[in-house]
Amino acid sequence: MSGDIRELEPREVWTHFYSLTRIPRPSGHEEKIRTFLADFGQRLGLETILDGAGNVIIRKPATPGMEDRMGVILQAHLDMVPQKVGGSLHDFERDPIEPLIDGEWVRANGTTLGADNGIGVAAAMAVLESSTIQHGPVEALFTSEEETGMNGASGLRPGLLRGEILLNLDSEDEGELFIGCAGGLDGTMTFRYAETPLPPGYAGFALRVGGLRGGHSGMDIHLGRGNANKIMNRLLHAGYRAHGLLLSEIEGGSLRNAIPRQSEAHVAVPEARAGRFLKEFSTLAESIRSEFAGADPMLQIGAVPEPAPLRVIEEEVFSRSLRAIHACPNGVMRMSFEMDGLVETSNNLAIVRSGGGELTVQCLLRSSVDSAREDLASMVGSVFDLAGADAVFDGGYPGWKPDPESALLSLMKDTYRQLFGRDPEVRAVHAGLECGIIGAICPGLDMISFGPTIRYPHSPDEKAEISSVGRFRDYLVRVLMSVPAARLGSL
Structure with missing residues (x-):
């Protein structure tokens, strides 16, 4: 070669x-x-x-x-x-x-x-x-x-x-x-948070999702490939609900029009529950890898011990962001009735990133039907409005x-x-x-x-x-x- x-x-x-x-x-x-x-x-x-x-x-x-x-x-x-x-x-x-x-x-x-x-x-x-x-x-x-x-x-x-x-x-x-072609619309949802000192008695972990194929969020969205942000949020949500996991920082995806291939989060878990957390994390990771074996056979999910962070995102905001990202629609929403095999409407949950007191979620919404695109924006916006985030939709372009x-x-x-x-x-x-x-x-x-x-x-x-x-x-x-x-x- x-x-x-x-x-x-x-x-x-x-x-x-x-x-x-x-x-x-x-x-x-x-x-x-x-x-x-x-x-x-x-x-x-x-x-x-x-x-x-x-x-x-x-x-x-x-x-x-x-x-x-x-x-x-x-x-x-x-x-x-x-x-x-x-x-x-x-x-x-x-x-x-x-x-x-x-x-x-x-x-x-x-x-x-x-x-x-x-x-x-x-x-x-x-x-x-x-x-x-x-x-x-x-x-x-x-x-x-x-x-x-x-x-x-x-x-x-x-x-x-x-x-x-x-x-x-x-x-x-x-x-x-x-x-x-489809028209598009950018969605930016922002949670504002305060950082709080991590209480004593916590263990630190770096969680990583990678090895995904990713691809073009228009051309490849119908292939069912894994979205690193949705997978990471699933892992965080399970850890938070079962073990009180807290988030220090997160970065997933890099471009709004690329299906996100990787995500990394730095978290803290009570030391008394760390062993149980790792065991359940491993079980869930294996289940997710099995789910995506056909579309993303190289998917990698890991948790690596590291020093516990000094500060974390305030728990109440973290909890709301988890639920909003979990509920946010992603992937194909509807296929075209006019042309066989053509995706009509979709959403790509492209970027999740924290820093400077803001946790930002960016999406790219596409549709060849303007009213469907606007309805999808209303749907995504409603999810994040209910979770207390500011939702802004701009950068629209016509089909x-x-x-x-x-x-x-x-x-x-x-x-x-x-x-x-x-x-x-x-x-x-x-x-x-x-x-x-x-x-x-x-x-x-x-x-x-x-x-x-x-x-x-x-x-x-x-x-x-x-x-x-x-x-x-x-x-x-x-x-x-x-x-x-x-x-x-x-x-």
């Missing part, structure tokens, strides 16, 4: 992707990648714009003879999700990603690969650089902070884009065309309503059939795509999302299928060649 990904085909895409792996670009730290792409566009002699929302726009004129074609926007996002295996010393703000060829796939050494959405960025770069691809006017729109709130897309200035067609290059199943009659969809289906001899699947996705936001800012765009096959995004298991990248590139090139001069709706 090694090799130089720059030797893979299509070389122009893999070479650009390799250059992206050299540049740290976790969400919120995209200065270097913005500079890199701005230099790239200017070096090619292309009009290059850096807007106030952190987006990079590069415009390339049509190839001779195609000036009358409709303008196409190639859209991908700059940032990547920073996730790594336990024990890794990788610093996502400083260290490059180490890509590896693993059979038919490319993955990274112990971290997320950044194929989401680096392959899309690389494909757009290849179009901008090419002197042989035939196309009408092209704009490459590289958006910022997609993974942490779609801030770049939300901050896009109306009227800045010129194209009439938007090709979003951020989907993860080659051979599928996405024509709709993208499917248009099965889209002229662009018809064109792309025909093009795929001609190129590969079979029909593409047409789907909507439960994950959030920037199409909904961009479409609201730029009314009238005809939009499709597609991409290569990427598995387990937002986790260290992320990998990109090599052969699918070639098909994705060939399809993109053929679509650009096929864009008509007349408005698609009049065809």
Whole structure:
């Protein structure tokens, strides 16, 4: 498992992707990648714009003879999700990603690969650089902070884009065309607490949950994988009720759109009950591992003795937070009635963290039905309101309503059939795509999302299928060649 990904085909895409792996670009730290792409566009002699929302726009004129074609926007996002295996010393703000060829796939050494959405960025770069691809006017729109709130897309200035067609290059199943997506809403619930001195006669323990697969909270939420925050809360709740366990600090999950893979809590238990606590903890841990054996066979749950903490979260607040997190809905709430296999509404209990007198719970709520998303927010908010927490819901973004009659969809289906001899699947996705936001800012765009096959995004298991990248590139090139001069709706 090694090799130089720059030797893979299509070389122009893999070479650009390799250059992206050299540049740290976790969400919120995209200065270097913005500079890199701005230099790239200017070096090619292309009009290059850096807007106030952190987006990079590069415009390339049509190839001779195609000036009358409709303008196409190639859209991908700059940032990547920073996730790594336990024990890794990788610093996502400083260290490059180490890509590896693993059979038919490319993955990274112990971290997320950044194929989401680096392959899309690389494909757009290849179009901008090419002197042989035939196309009408092209704009490459590289958006910022997609993974942490779609801030770049939300901050896009109306009227800045010129194209009439938007090709979003951020989907993860080659051979599928996405024509709709869910909207999202961030929930932040805050318990405020005082720290109290730990009474004498307590033993300290570090509780850890890890080894979970995690994954994308939109793409993978239906797979039934373990949520580290819910599992940890289950362990804490049992210890509190049976043995008077007290909590000193907790940290679980790191990103709102990633299913949490690990959680760590530092607790205290009366010394007289420590042995019994460990025995029952072990029994419960084994039961939980058995429950998740199919979805998360590498789940690890442990309790390690450590010095007792000096201070703990006041018991009354701790008790209320336990019950609220226990009752908070998590996972799939309802499947779509319109499209088979599509999740309609879900919640990801993403982050639980204490510090500075606050215990914070963060969720990402998704739904392709706005009223269902609002009802879920009311449900989650009610649970935490009853427990005495402050619940705030913000950062909402619209969904993208499917248009099965889209002229662009018809064109792309025909093009795929001609190129590969079979029909593409047409789907909507439960994950959030920037199409909904961009479409609201730029009314009238005809939009499709597609991409290569990427598995387990937002986790260290992320990998990109090599052969699918070639098909994705060939399809993109053929679509650009096929864009008509007349408005698609009049065809």
